[in-house]
Amino acid sequence: MTKPVLIVGGGLAGLFCALKLSPRPVTILAAAPLGAGASSAWAQGGIAAAIAEGDTPEKHTADTIAAGAGLVDAEMALGMAREAGDRVRDLLFYGVPFDKDLEGQLVQSREAAHSERRIVRVRGDMAGKAIMEALVDAVRRTPSITVHESESAEKLHLTAGRVTGVISRGPTGKARLFSGDQIVLATGGIGHLYAVTTNPVQSSGIGISMAAEAGAVIADAEFVQFHPTAIAIGRDPAPLATEALRGEGAIMVNKAGKRFMQVLHPDAELAPRDIVARAVFAELQAGRGAFLDCRTAIGARFADAFPTVDAACSSAGINPATDLIPIAPAEHYHMGGVLTDKAGRTTLPGLWAVGEVASTGVHGANRLASNSLLEAIVFAARIAEVIPAPLHSAPPVAFAAGPEILPDPETLDMLRQTMADHVGVIRTSLGLKTAIWTLADIEATAASPHLAAMARAALFIAAAAYDREESRGGHFRSDFPGPVPTLAHRSRLTVTELRTIVNAVLAGA
Numbered sequence: 001m002t003k004p005v006l007i008v009g010g011g012l013a014g015l016f017c018a019l020k021l022s023p024r025p026v027t028i029l030a031a032a033p034l035g036a037g038a039s040s041a042w043a044q045g046g047i048a049a050a051i052a053e054g055d056t057p058e059k060h061t062a063d064t065i066a067a068g069a070g071l072v073d074a075e076m077a078l079g080m081a082r083e084a085g086d087r088v089r090d091l092l093f094y095g096v097p098f099d100k101d102l103e104g105q106l107v108q109s110r111e112a113a114h115s116e117r118r119i120v121r122v123r124g125d126m127a128g129k130a131i132m133e134a135l136v137d138a139v140r141r142t143p144s145i146t147v148h149e150s151e152s153a154e155k156l157h158l159t160a161g162r163v164t165g166v167i168s169r170g171p172t173g174k175a176r177l178f179s180g181d182q183i184v185l186a187t188g189g190i191g192h193l194y195a196v197t198t199n200p201v202q203s204s205g206i207g208i209s210m211a212a213e214a215g216a217v218i219a220d221a222e223f224v225q226f227h228p229t230a231i232a233i234g235r236d237p238a239p240l241a242t243e244a245l246r247g248e249g250a251i252m253v254n255k256a257g258k259r260f261m262q263v264l265h266p267d268a269e270l271a272p273r274d275i276v277a278r279a280v281f282a283e284l285q286a287g288r289g290a291f292l293d294c295r296t297a298i299g300a301r302f303a304d305a306f307p308t309v310d311a312a313c314s315s316a317g318i319n320p321a322t323d324l325i326p327i328a329p330a331e332h333y334h335m336g337g338v339l340t341d342k343a344g345r346t347t348l349p350g351l352w353a354v355g356e357v358a359s360t361g362v363h364g365a366n367r368l369a370s371n372s373l374l375e376a377i378v379f380a381a382r383i384a385e386v387i388p389a390p391l392h393s394a395p396p397v398a399f400a401a402g403p404e405i406l407p408d409p410e411t412l413d414m415l416r417q418t419m420a421d422h423v424g425v426i427r428t429s430l431g432l433k434t435a436i437w438t439l440a441d442i443e444a445t446a447a448s449p450h451l452a453a454m455a456r457a458a459l460f461i462a463a464a465a466y467d468r469e470e471s472r473g474g475h476f477r478s479d480f481p482g483p484v485p486t487l488a489h490r491s492r493l494t495v496t497e498l499r500t501i502v503n504a505v506l507a508g509a
């Protein structure tokens with residue numbers, strides 16, 4: 001009998017890969033119940049696909065390259081743009097109710113830094129929820145897919161340098177080993193390494209940490225995208241005011257009612273995210289406040305057009321039709337991750353990576369809005385096409401790994417605040433060294449393996465940011481404020497190279 005492929009993660013990347021593999025058997029481990037604990041379900045904008053008349057994959061690629069600040073792998077990006085139409089059709093087949101016009105054609109909207117209206121959406125800001133509902137339903141109806149929910153992977157099991165399983169903990173907290181020699185990592189992003197994030201708590205960077213510890217190469221770790229318009233009402237994770245609001249004409253003002261983006265960029269509020277995020281950060285640092293003003297552009301249509309944002313605002317007593325929405329930058333997306341080739345293969349035999357945990361090179365130093373859901377489905381489908389049948393796998397067995405130790409909240413807060421203060425929107429050499437000291441100490445002393453793994457993932461970001469002495473895309477160093485042409489290449493780090501950078505900093509070099 002064919003043995004199951006193991007997929008770690010139940011977001012869009014993991015579920016889409018499982019569905020594309022059907023009828024081949026698949027076992028999914030997901031840290032939360034399906035549909036929860038995944039950024040995918042929270043996506044508000046939609047999926048970029050150059051399928052409208054007059055639009056082309058080449059134009060989409062040109063926009064992707066422009067956003068990526070010199071580091072986009074053009075061949076990867078073009079390949080992705082070319083497959084967008086087929087993958088959106090797959091989603092329609094799985095039952096995703098994308099918005100259509102009266103003739104039954106997909107309706108597409110425009111988002112920041114896209115030269116065309118090319119985002120397929122669902123009822124304004126409901127894309128992620130609708131996509132995940134359809135996929136979860138399809139997965140539950142597919143007999144070849146077995147799902148273990150609330151099952152958190154902790155470590156990859158290795159035999160002679162190749163992956164042979166995943167050690168995880170289920171709802172009882174007991175460790176067990178899922179054996180398997182073809183493993184797809186789809187664990188999502190790193191948001192909870194930062195004090196302010198739009199990501200669910202499961203986005204803890206653990207996928208990067210597990211892969212690196214097993215020997216995989218991590219690429220572009222320093223490139224983190226901060227969303228400029230998280231809604232600043234003190235919630236963790238912070239709710240998001242989608243970019244589509246600015247696409248519809250919403251403006252940004254400070255507490256004096258002054259627009260601050262017009263003087264900074266010709267596209268004003270629709271400038272690339274990193275520029276907008278730094279501007280919001282600067283207004284907040286200067287005590288001038290930062291707000292999204294949707295009153296004129298959207299006004300009374302708000303609740304119908306953007307129900308998710310409306311609900312988040314209402315929970316804090318804000319009515320976006322008549323009130324300003326307070327905003328702050330928040331960790332939103334990680335361009336870096338586990339290095340893969342165009343088929344989703346990592347550098348470690350038997351290990352594949354897809355979705356936000358992967359680094360395919362399509363985003364370069366900064367992601368173009370709505371390209372991440374697209375990347376997840378394009379590369380998940382490619383993995384499903386080429387991944388070999390596993391030679392070996394077995395049902396889960398108890399594994400001797402000691403009792404589960406949860407992160408202690410104070411140290412976790414310290415980790416997240418350190419990342420926000422020193423590895424965030426604006427970085428400096430001194431701040432990054434401070435972060436490396438703190439994170440290395442947490443990694444070495446944490447009683448909780450999960451916390452140590454988070455610290456390791458955070459160290460990859462801090463060390464790569466320290467190493468890159470320039471500013472580019474999502475990575476801004478106030479001590480090196482411009483791009484350096486000779487540094488226009490992607491970064492790669494193994495865990496051994498990470499240790500070299502960390503040890504040099506600790507030694508005061």
Ligand SMILES: Cc1cc2nc3c(=O)[nH]c(=O)nc-3n(C[C@H](O)[C@H](O)[C@H](O)COP(=O)(O)OP(=O)(O)OC[C@H]3O[C@@H](n4cnc5c(N)ncnc54)[C@H](O)[C@@H]3O)c2cc1C
Pocket residue numbers: 008009010011012013014029030031032036037038039040041042043044045046047048127128151152153154186187188189198199200202203204206207240332333354355356357369370371372373374376
């Ligand atoms: C608020 C918000 C809005 C966004 N809007 C858009 C948008 O409009 N368009 C767009 O293209 N992108 C958007 N993004 C980004 C996009 O949603 C994500 O990049 C994408 O959904 C990532 O998909 P994924 O499957 O890789 O990860 P996720 O959807 O985050 O799924 C990861 C899965 O792995 C599981 N997991 C994590 N750790 C473990 C573990 N140790 N063991 C087992 N399972 C684990 C999680 O529980 C989850 O099931 C948005 C992101 C956010 C947060």
